[in-house]
Amino acid sequence: MYGGGYLFEKTSPDLLKEEDQEKLAAFEARIDRGEKIEPHDWMPKLYRQQLIRMIEQHAHSEIIGALPEGTWITRAPGFKRKLGLMAKVQDEVGHAQLLYSAAETLGKSREQMIDDLINGRSKYSNIFNYPAYTWADSCFISWLVDAGAIVNQVANSKGSYGPYCRALERICIEESFHLKFGHHCVTYLATGTPRQRQMMQEALNRWWYPMLMFFGPPDKISAHTEILMRWKVKILSNDETRQQWLDMYVPKIWELGLTIPDDKLRKNEETGKWEFTQPDWEEFKQVINGNGPCNKERLAVRRMAEKRGEWVRRAILVKASNKKYVTPLA
Amino acid sequence: MNTTALKELLYKMADDQLIMGHRSSEWIGLGPLLEEDIAFASKAQDKVGQSLALYQLLEELGEADPDTVAFSRPAAKFHNSIFTELPNEEFDFSIMRHFLFDTAEYYRFELLSDSTYEPLQQVARKFTGEIRYHILHANEWIKELGDSTEEAIARMQSALDKALPYALGVFEPSPYEQKLIDSGLFAGEQALQNIWQDKISEIIGQTALRLPAWESIEPVYGGRAGHHSEHLQPLLDEMGQVINSEPGAEW
Amino acid sequence: MDKILDPRLQRLTLINEPLPAKPELDQLPTFEVFVKSRAARPWRHEGSLHASTLEMAFVFAKEQYSRRGTCLGIWVIATHDLFVTDYADNQTDIYDQFTEAPGCSGEAWEVFHMYKRGTQHTHAGQVSAPTPQAALACARNALERPRPVLNAWVGAAGKFRKSTPEEEAMWQTTPEKLFREAIDYKTNEKIKAFKATQS
Numbered sequence: 001m002y003g004g005g006y007l008f009e010k011t012s013p014d015l016l017k018e019e020d021q022e023k024l025a026a027f028e029a030r031i032d033r034g035e036k037i038e039p040h041d042w043m044p045k046l047y048r049q050q051l052i053r054m055i056e057q058h059a060h061s062e063i064i065g066a067l068p069e070g071t072w073i074t075r076a077p078g079f080k081r082k083l084g085l086m087a088k089v090q091d092e093v094g095h096a097q098l099l100y101s102a103a104e105t106l107g108k109s110r111e112q113m114i115d116d117l118i119n120g121r122s123k124y125s126n127i128f129n130y131p132a133y134t135w136a137d138s139c140f141i142s143w144l145v146d147a148g149a150i151v152n153q154v155a156n157s158k159g160s161y162g163p164y165c166r167a168l169e170r171i172c173i174e175e176s177f178h179l180k181f182g183h184h185c186v187t188y189l190a191t192g193t194p195r196q197r198q199m200m201q202e203a204l205n206r207w208w209y210p211m212l213m214f215f216g217p218p219d220k221i222s223a224h225t226e227i228l229m230r231w232k233v234k235i236l237s238n239d240e241t242r243q244q245w246l247d248m249y250v251p252k253i254w255e256l257g258l259t260i261p262d263d264k265l266r267k268n269e270e271t272g273k274w275e276f277t278q279p280d281w282e283e284f285k286q287v288i289n290g291n292g293p294c295n296k297e298r299l300a301v302r303r304m305a306e307k308r309g310e311w312v313r314r315a316i317l318v319k320a321s322n323k324k325y326v327t328p329l330a
Numbered sequence: 331m332n333t334t335a336l337k338e339l340l341y342k343m344a345d346d347q348l349i350m351g352h353r354s355s356e357w358i359g360l361g362p363l364l365e366e367d368i369a370f371a372s373k374a375q376d377k378v379g380q381s382l383a384l385y386q387l388l389e390e391l392g393e394a395d396p397d398t399v400a401f402s403r404p405a406a407k408f409h410n411s412i413f414t415e416l417p418n419e420e421f422d423f424s425i426m427r428h429f430l431f432d433t434a435e436y437y438r439f440e441l442l443s444d445s446t447y448e449p450l451q452q453v454a455r456k457f458t459g460e461i462r463y464h465i466l467h468a469n470e471w472i473k474e475l476g477d478s479t480e481e482a483i484a485r486m487q488s489a490l491d492k493a494l495p496y497a498l499g500v501f502e503p504s505p506y507e508q509k510l511i512d513s514g515l516f517a518g519e520q521a522l523q524n525i526w527q528d529k530i531s532e533i534i535g536q537t538a539l540r541l542p543a544w545e546s547i548e549p550v551y552g553g554r555a556g557h558h559s560e561h562l563q564p565l566l567d568e569m570g571q572v573i574n575s576e577p578g579a580e581w
Numbered sequence: 582m583d584k585i586l587d588p589r590l591q592r593l594t595l596i597n598e599p600l601p602a603k604p605e606l607d608q609l610p611t612f613e614v615f616v617k618s619r620a621a622r623p624w625r626h627e628g629s630l631h632a633s634t635l636e637m638a639f640v641f642a643k644e645q646y647s648r649r650g651t652c653l654g655i656w657v658i659a660t661h662d663l664f665v666t667d668y669a670d671n672q673t674d675i676y677d678q679f680t681e682a683p684g685c686s687g688e689a690w691e692v693f694h695m696y697k698r699g700t701q702h703t704h705a706g707q708v709s710a711p712t713p714q715a716a717l718a719c720a721r722n723a724l725e726r727p728r729p730v731l732n733a734w735v736g737a738a739g740k741f742r743k744s745t746p747e748e749e750a751m752w753q754t755t756p757e758k759l760f761r762e763a764i765d766y767k768t769n770e771k772i773k774a775f776k777a778t779q780s
Binding site: 035036037038040070071073074075080083084087094097098101109110111112114115118119120131132133162165166167170174176177179180181183184187188191255256257293294296297300301303304306307308313316317319320321323324325326327328329330 | 583585586587588589590593594595596597599600602603608609610611613626628629630631632633634635637645649659660661663665667668671698699701702732734758760761762763764765766767768771772774775776779
């Protein structure tokens with residue numbers, strides 16, 4: 001589950017001057033022809049570096065994203081919800097597995113990536129630093145956060161790096177289950193008893209602004225990513241993904257009789273764009289920098305999981321017939 | 331057909347699967363490595379799915395619907411073995427419990443594939459395939475961890491020692507044991523335990539772990555009759571927290 | 582830290598301080614997974630995973646790469662047991678690099694082809710040869726290829742953990758696990774009924 005609010009390092013065109021210009025031209029021509037880049041192909045350092053960073057942030061967002069919904073696994077109401085939620089959170093872990101593998105093909109080991117995550121050197125999606133107070137929060141995430149992730153991931157599956165695209169295609173198929181599952185859960189609450197309805201409305205109120213932030217800061221204040229877009233590393237801009245999501249889901253939220261906590265929200269029929277109250281981008285910065293309501297807990301949980309699993313990994317490594325790590329193929 | 335005996339059999343099986351599945355679900359997202367997290371999560375889903383199928387058989391026999399039966403009975407009305415309700419502790423105990431439980435489960439379903447009660451026979455036949463994966467998974471873990479670093483062997487040994495008396499509790503005889511056997515509904519706990527002991531000895535024999543003499547282990551019984559440890563009620567409260575918060579609502 | 586909301590986590594002890602860097606050793610070997618989803622489809626590469634042994638990799642592969650839909654079996658092999666060719670340039674065939682065909686006998690090799698960038702490798706067939714390079718030279722004539730091959734993988738047949746026919750039963754109930762499928766979560770009726778009460 002990732003909405004595309006990636007954090008890229010500042011890119012300087014100077015970095016490209018050091019590259020072999022002939023190879024660079026062939027690389028760019030390949031991308032222009034719509035062909036994928038595969039792991040053993042020549043690629044500019046900047047491309048490799050930014051892809052690793054992006055795929056890694058995406059992978060981290062999956063394992064951290066498993067936590068707020070995981071909060072409700074043992075309390076999911078009834079068989080259908082329990083089975084669905086277990087499968088859904090399992091998928092998130094599976095997505096992390098696929099994405100870490102894709103990043104590994106670029107030369108960074110999974111252990112290094114996890115090390116960077118648990119020690120706070122890597123970023124992941126901000127939205128998972130907010131708490132899931134009730135069952136309805138979990139339903140909101142399953143439906144609407146996943147919906148946002150799908151907009152970004154479908155776009156990125158048309159990107160230029162083969163292994164990342166293949167992982168995303170698989171992920172998107174699974175996300176279509178998440179979306180339906182989430183919508184089903186929200187529908188039952190929104191059309192249920194007054195208390196269920198209120199529970200859903202309150203969750204929506206809590207998550208609305210973090211959700212808008214999920215896609216990253218507005219384009220006009222974001223880091224310049226032209227070169228990443230030219231190389232099809234990033235496909236849609238933050239504003240584009242946000243607009244697509246609003247277009248697809250605001251009507252569906254309204255259809256359930258729920259209200260959105262923004263009286264300025266409306267679609268401008270002339271521009272075709274949604275107008276809305278901007279979320280607090282200062283809060284966004286604060287959360288990115290570790291000061292959100294759950295940042296500390298999320299990392300503390302991953303550290304615990306890491307520590308609890310350490311003896312297991314050490315023990316099975318002894319059983320490995322060939323201990324040499326080889327970069328996976330795709 | 332002896333319905334009382336049959337229901338008792340179905341309840342204890344369904345409750346075992348539900349509570350095991352629930353305990354396994356506590357690991358989702360927190361496993362020792364990503365790949366195992368995924369495998370463990372599937373086992374949790376399978377067990378809960380199997381319990382649902384068994385509760386549906388009970389519903390056909392006139393019991394309440396599966397959600398009501400699973401999420402609103404108090405501990406004293408649950409017939410799972412105490413083994414399944416114990417907390418997960420660390421991966422050593424969790425995987426050891428899976429190994430001991432899954433092996434019993436696999437052979438129980440295999441025996442029930444010949445049950446004279448046809449709906450149960452069908453459910454048993456249907457699930458033996460997926461439970462085959464569960465024992466493949468558990469056996470591999472026991473073989474690797476049980477013959478590895480000193481730390482792992484020590485941990486697995488202590489998990490085995492702790493688990494065995496409870497594992498034997500899975501075979502607590504039912505008051506209707508003879509009726510089940512005579513009617514061909516089920517071959518009985520003793521027959522199952524004999525097969526189970528052989529299989530457990532076979533796998534443990536391939537590791538550095540030591541199995542005590544079977545007769546020296548005192549089984550922990552009680553679960554089948556509704557006498558549980560202090561761990562079950564809090565677990566049931568947690569499972570039912572949301573669904574019971576608004577009676578009559580659909581979730 | 583605010584109150585932890587997950588009852589599972591309330592029962593555990595979290596770690597608030599950074600951990601020391603992971604030792605380099607803490608990196609398991611990697612494996613490649615191939616799945617056959619239907620009789621008419623070839624074995625197809627589905628992805629990679631980390632595991633200790635080939636058998637454990639097989640156990641992991643089943644749930645990570647075949648937990649939905651139909652599956653007739655999986656093959657798993659250690660990444661380092663696969664011989665990987667270069668990527669051919671457009672319009673050229675990687676087999677142009679493997680023309681010396683020695684005796685096509687000896688060990689059995691499974692050969693996989695990638696025909697187009699961005700797609701997955703699929704199984705082309707099995708050949709006998711003394712080495713992986715020789716296997717490709719033998720495969721050049723022995724195996725069908727509808728179009729030029731961009732990249733090929735070759736692995737000794739004996740190095741794979743292949744599911745057995747009896748193990749097929751493990752996938753028997755997979756298509757019935759509808760709780761993992763979008764199709765099991767229909768909302769139209771519920772929404773229609775709700776709208777009727779609103780108007």
